Amino acid sequence: MIRRKTWNEFQESGLLWFVNMILHTFGWAIIFERVGNTLNVYPARVSYRGFDEDTNTNGYMKLAEYMKDNAEEVLHEVGDSND
Template identity: 45%
Template sequence: MNEDNMVTPKTWDEFRATGLFFLANQLLHVFGWALVMNIEDGKITSVFPARVKYRGFDDEAQTEQHIKIATYMAENGTVLLEEAKS
């Protein structure tokens, strides 16, 4: 965390595990954009923005990611609420 405790760097793996990468792409798909993540041998090798023609995700992918987001919120809700109040 930086000196003023306002920014905590995280990895792409951590961001992806929360389901927020998916959530960002849901919004970006509305505009024909996406964040693309290349994964080789289980390791993220690059992330970049791209124009895309697809819009949305299948039901199975959405359910899986919604569970990740709900888990993140359940585990971090109290901290997020306190941060919002300060």
């Protein structure tokens, strides 16, 4: 099963922050730019590593909320894939 999602939903879930935390280890990031009604999303090399404390706190909160709200569905999907 594949369900297309928006970049905004990916960002709001905290998953973009989480993925970028991992990518920063290697000097990479997924850049999410909104200019008016235009959205540009692209991978980029970056010189910085990690995020400031407020961004991390917000990211952890969003990700924890996403996990709480979606745990049952994710568990069900994993169970279905093992049948």
